[in-house]
Every structure is written in structure tokens, then in C-alpha cells.
Amino acid sequence: MPILLQRSASDRIMRTFKIIIFLLLPILLGAEDIFLLCGSPEQGGLMLGKVSNDVENVFFDYKPIQISDNQFFIGFDRDEKLNHIITFVLKNGEMISQKFAIKAQKYDIQEITLPKSKKQYYEKPDLELTARINSEARILRKTRDKIVSNERINICDKFSRAVIGGHISSVFGSQRIINKVPKRPHNGIDIVKPIGTPVMAMNAGIVALSGHYFYNGKFVLIDHGYGLSSIYIHLSENLVELGDSVQTGDIIGKLGDTGRSTGPHLHWGIDFNGKRLDPQLLDNMDEVFIRIRKDNE
Ligand SMILES: [Zn+2]
Known part of the structure; x- marks a missing residue:
């Protein structure tokens, strides 16, 4: 035994x-x-x-x-x-x-008020915008569904933080109310740093998406294999393209305030076979x- x-x-x-x-x-x-x-x-x-x-x-x-x-x-x-x-x-x-x-x-409740300059993110979208939002959500879902074990990815047991330092303004899992409307729980963490701060890949992987979406703003999604992916959103600049190979700690973009964001910060999310994980626990x-x-x- x-x-x-x-x-x-x-x-x-x-x-x-x-x-x-x-x-x-x-x-x-x-x-x-x-x-x-x-x-x-x-x-x-x-x-x-x-x-x-x-x-x-x-x-x-x-x-x-x-x-x-x-x-x-x-x-x-x-x-x-x-x-x-x-x-x-x-x-x-x-x-x-x-x-x-x-x-x-234990998850808390977080109330967020978006300023008038971001009213397109809390007012009801028109038909054209609804079509864009739905199409972007579909592409994200399909991309995540394709993320499977990939032996070419030499993922290591040391994970890097997406940005060095910074204040965490929103933790993982909070129940969110945006401009008085209940939304889905926060599925990543928000790290506040100045615009232009380098954003790094948490581990080795292949860029599965790099784009500019309505809610995400500029963002990068990395496939790490093993059903694991990470997303970095509200960037001011994407520095990698679809299909690029990255190593742990490689700079993939710059922190920004694009998309549905209340100020300069990085939203860093991790998905594992459809489950949302807390980046802070990688420590x-x-x-x-x-x-x-x-x-x-
Ligand atoms: Zn966030």
C-alpha cells in the first residue's frame, strides 16, 4: 500500500x-x-x-x-x-x-457606477450594437471551447503575475451591480496601474485571440494547453497577434482603459475547461x- x-x-x-x-x-x-x-x-x-x-x-x-x-x-x-x-x-x-x-x-457585493462618458456600456444597446456584442461573445466562446490539451506548449509550474505591483481594485467572484443593474459575478481580478504599464503572459502559450471588442476593449487571450487559458482586457495596446508563441513573463500588451472600464486597470481572467479561476491564487x-x-x- x-x-x-x-x-x-x-x-x-x-x-x-x-x-x-x-x-x-x-x-x-x-x-x-x-x-x-x-x-x-x-x-x-x-x-x-x-x-x-x-x-x-x-x-x-x-x-x-x-x-x-x-x-x-x-x-x-x-x-x-x-x-x-x-x-x-x-x-x-x-x-x-x-x-x-x-x-x-466568501464573495462580496460590489456596486459600480460608470460615468456618463461610458454611457454606451450601461444604456440599452441598439440593434447594430447588440449584433456586435453577440458576435464577439460567440467568437470568445468558440475560441475557449477549442482550447484543449496541447503538448507543444511547454507550460511550467511557475506562473507570472500579469503586472508587477499595483492595487487590486476588484477581487475575483464579487457579485456586481453596475449602475444599479445586477450583472454576472466578477470573473477575474482588476489591477490598477498607470496606462502603458507592461502586461505579461502568466505562462507559456499561444495567442488564441487578439482584438478590440465592445466590452473587453483591446484584449489578448492566451491558450496555455491543458484546458487552461488566460485573458487580459481593457489594454491600451496589444503587442501580440493571433498564433504568436509566448513564454512566461513575455510582454503581450500595455495596460489601458478601453471597453467597459471605470479607469486605467487590467482585468486578468483565467478559464479552465469552462471554469473561472482566481488569478490571485496562483501565488x-x-x-x-x-x-x-x-x-x-
Ligand atoms: Zn474586471
């Missing part, structure tokens, strides 16, 4: 065989490890799994996960259920299952949550 170790990032462990605290370990699979799961076990969180060559298949909540380069990602939506199970089937036929719970987030990608080791006895 392999040894299961799980670290609680959230005090919500359901069941563990043995608990060990790991602090600031690099995300490296040791010779004795079968499996590591790192990142943020909470709503809006992203987790990176690494498996040894002993592992044949991985199932998350009983559904198969695509492994590429001995790694895979798991993401939790804004309102994701809290209890999960991960299962590994080893090449020798042995099966290991581990239940775990993720932490629930915890180094934290080991579950480690499964070979039994040496």
Missing part, C-alpha cells in the same frame, strides 16, 4: 492517512513520489498534479484526466462543490483513491497539498 500524505491548506481535510507539513518545497517529484498535488484547494483555485512513470491513469471525481508530460491541472469554479476524490491507477494495476475537501470562498502554486509516496517496506 503506498503512503498517502496530505497537507491542509484549509483546515478542511476529510480523511488522511498521515499528515506532514511541507513548507516552500519546490514542485519536484522525488524518486520516492508517485504523485504530488500542489496549489490552492479552494473555490477559484488551480492545482497542478505531477505523477511518476508508475501512474497509468488519473481520475478526478471519477472522470479521466488528460496527463501530458507527467503533469495535469485541476481547477475549481467560483461555486465549486467542496468534496472531491482523486484516483490513480498504477501500471501494476493497483488503485489509490484520496478524498479531500476544498475551502469555500500558492508552490504549496504541496497531497503527496503520495511509494511504500519501501
Whole structure:
């Protein structure tokens, strides 16, 4: 029987065989490890799994996960259920299952008032504008649907912040009311910095869209493979084009105030197979949550 170790990032462990605290370990699979799961076990969180060559298949909540380069990602939506199970089937036929719970987030309500100069963003759009908005939404949806595991993308376990420093004016998940009209929850984070601040790719990827849309303003969407994509909106300038390859930290655009924006800021969003994730939680990608080791006895 392999040894299961799980670290609680959230005090919500359901069941563990043995608990060990790991602090600031690099995300490296040791010779004795079968499996590591790192990142943020909470709503809006992203987790990176690494498996040894002993592992044949991985199932998350009983559904198969695509492994590429001995790694895979798991993401939790804004309102994701809290209890999960991960299962590994080893090449020798042995099966290991581990239940775990993720932490629930608390979301606030945010009221936003757009100035009169931006009234086109809160007044009812005319037929022509409605057609444009619908068409842009369709292209975004279709592009995100096409984002699939891509082994050409050499995504690494170190994520970059989209901008260095800056004040976060709007967190992930807030329920939004814009000019007194309830809207969908905020599906990214807003970082305030001056216009022209360089905006960087959070990881390696391929530019899947680069354009100027009504709500987004100028924006860049990057496909990172593994079902993971990131979007950078309200830019003043796009510096990459469709199909460009980017590396972690590459400058892809400049911060701006285009589209439905209340002032200079970057809206940075992450999508994982249709789930919206919280970019702030990428800071915890180094934290080991579950480690499964070979039994040496
Ligand atoms: Zn935003």
C-alpha cells in the first residue's frame, strides 16, 4: 500500500492517512513520489498534479484526466462543490483513491457606477450594437471551447503575475451591480496601474485571440494547453497577434482603459475547461497539498 500524505491548506481535510507539513518545497517529484498535488484547494483555485512513470491513469471525481508530460491541472469554479476524490491507477494495476475537501470562498457585493462618458456600456444597446456584442461573445466562446490539451506548449509550474505591483481594485467572484443593474459575478481580478504599464503572459502559450471588442476593449487571450487559458482586457495596446508563441513573463500588451472600464486597470481572467479561476491564487502554486509516496517496506 503506498503512503498517502496530505497537507491542509484549509483546515478542511476529510480523511488522511498521515499528515506532514511541507513548507516552500519546490514542485519536484522525488524518486520516492508517485504523485504530488500542489496549489490552492479552494473555490477559484488551480492545482497542478505531477505523477511518476508508475501512474497509468488519473481520475478526478471519477472522470479521466488528460496527463501530458507527467503533469495535469485541476481547477475549481467560483461555486465549486467542496468534496472531491482523486484516483490513480498504477501500471501494476493497483488503485489509490484520496478524498479531500476544498475551502469555500466568501464573495462580496460590489456596486459600480460608470460615468456618463461610458454611457454606451450601461444604456440599452441598439440593434447594430447588440449584433456586435453577440458576435464577439460567440467568437470568445468558440475560441475557449477549442482550447484543449496541447503538448507543444511547454507550460511550467511557475506562473507570472500579469503586472508587477499595483492595487487590486476588484477581487475575483464579487457579485456586481453596475449602475444599479445586477450583472454576472466578477470573473477575474482588476489591477490598477498607470496606462502603458507592461502586461505579461502568466505562462507559456499561444495567442488564441487578439482584438478590440465592445466590452473587453483591446484584449489578448492566451491558450496555455491543458484546458487552461488566460485573458487580459481593457489594454491600451496589444503587442501580440493571433498564433504568436509566448513564454512566461513575455510582454503581450500595455495596460489601458478601453471597453467597459471605470479607469486605467487590467482585468486578468483565467478559464479552465469552462471554469473561472482566481488569478490571485496562483501565488500558492508552490504549496504541496497531497503527496503520495511509494511504500519501501
Ligand atoms: Zn474586471
